[in-house]
Amino acid sequence: MNTDSNSELNREETVKSDEIFKGKMISLQVDTVALPNGKHATREIVKHPGASAVMALLNGKLLVVEQFRKPLEKCLIEIPAGKLDSGEDPMEAAARELEEETGYRAKKLTLLNSFYTSPGFADEKLYLYFADELEQGVQNPDEDEELIVKAITMEQAEKYLAEGRIDDAKTVLAVYAWKLYIARGQWQG
Structure with missing residues (x-):
């Protein structure tokens, strides 16, 4: 089994790329690729600028927001998060989103991990930060956001x-990381 991430074994070379849609948050392209076996295939790819999220603890409780998610047609309870603006540092985006959505500012943010959300069809990378030293800020959600802030x-x-x-x-992921943090009393080790 080859585990070399730079291996040419599974590489697909792009033969042609067509942009199908370009929106405010995502774009969609359809690529024709040459497979290692010489055949061609089509890949539908969602391009996304990336996002940051914050696992913020306030007096030992997790700060979350409840909001309606149209693609799912239901309300979800989520940690504060949002997409990166063009060229924006992920930590700055995390700080911005935390305050905009919850009204709290982090005195310090620690990167827990970053990961691709759906690598089978999207290039979105999400950066997950931790904060437990918070101070009151100003909540200022986007015009099209209706949020209920909770500490759970x-x-x-x-x-x-x-x-x-x-x-x-x-x-x-944040809830399970929080459980691990409680069990260990620290993030690593």
Whole structure:
């Protein structure tokens, strides 16, 4: 089994790329690729500028926002997050989103990890930060955002997971990272 990430074994060379849609948040392209076996295939790719999210603890509780998500036709409880503006540093975006969505500022942000959200069809990379030293700021959600801010306990988070109210990857990951943090008393080690 080849585990070299720079291996040519599975590389697909782009033969042609057609932009199908360009919006404010994403663009969609369809690429024709040459496979290692010489055949051609089509890949539908969503291009996204990336995003940042914050796992913020306020007095031992997780700060979350509840909002309606149109693609799912339901409300979700999520950690604060948002897309990166062009050229924006992920940590600056995390700080901005935390204050805009919750009204709290982080005195310090620590990068926990970054990951691709759906690498089978999208290039979005999400940066997950941690903050537990918060101060009051000014909530200023986007014009098209309606948010309810909550500080929830681990028990509430587990209940929301079971009910499907916490149902997005970044928040599920944040809850399990929080559980690990509680069990270990630290982030690493």
